Amino acid sequence: MRDAGEGLVPGYGRRSSGCGGVAWEVDLRRSSVIGGAPDYSLLRRGISCQRVSVSDDTASDLDLAQCCLEGDAAALAELRGDLAPWLRASLVSAGASPVEADDILGSLWTDCACATGGSPALLARYRGQCPLRGWLKVVTVNRLVDHQRRSSRLQHVARAAAGAATVLPEFSPEAPLIGIMKNAVTRALEECPAEALVMLQLVHIHGLTQRDLARLWSCHESKISRVLASASDSLSRRILANVREADPALTITWDDFVELCRCADFSVFV
DSSP: OOOTTOSSSTTOTTOEEEETTEEEEEEOOOBSOTTSOOBOHHHHTOOEEEEOOOOGGGHHHHHHHHHHHTTOHHHHHHHHHHHHHHHHHHHHHTTOOHHHHHHHHHHHHHHHHSOBTTBOOGGGGOOSSSOHHHHHHHHHHHHHHHHHHHHHHHHHHHHHHTTOOOOOOOOOSSOHHHHHHHHHHHHHHHTSOHHHHHHHHHHHTSOOOHHHHHHHHTSOHHHHHHHHHHHHHHHHHHHHHHHHHHOTTOOOOHHHHHHHHHHOOTTOOO
């Protein structure tokens, strides 16, 4: 059971969130909530992640990535040996077929150390912002969503070519995973009751305690705790429901969603 108000989204508001000791701030704030209509302009910019520091825990991951980029065969074998089974299981859990998982991983290991299509090698983009295994999980899940969307579009094209009535699906030009996550969070916050949202803002953005809120609302702390806990649980359920609605083939848990938020560098989707 989470503590009241915990587990919403890593770093809700200005709260830092760590992944392997790395501090991140995920800006999901709504401004102008008190005394006026909510302003979603910040949310519409997406989930903004800024690396605060490189953890000592990821220094070895950075060294391994650099060795791979330098063509060290032993380093590449170590990376693949350590992560291939776990990444494959993560992909299958997220909705990939065994064949899809193997295809995605097959191209991943080549892309890790080799520049392709004028783009730098994948590991050249890793900056130690989180454990390498989590970062690669984000890359592979994003590739899975992209692959499934391309397959869906090709099926629609084939049906249209055969004379069947069909409407081609329209997808955001953003990297597919970030679009799904951003929209899921945006919609969930829009549906959050105003009073609960204000309380969450005061706690997670402005650092007020439940005791402070109890004084402001002239009620017992237990009521504040219940409201925060209910809002937190409701947001997590709504976010996952929105993810499923956006992409029924993508099956992730709340822990998966939090890990993807923590380990994603949303400017580096491939």
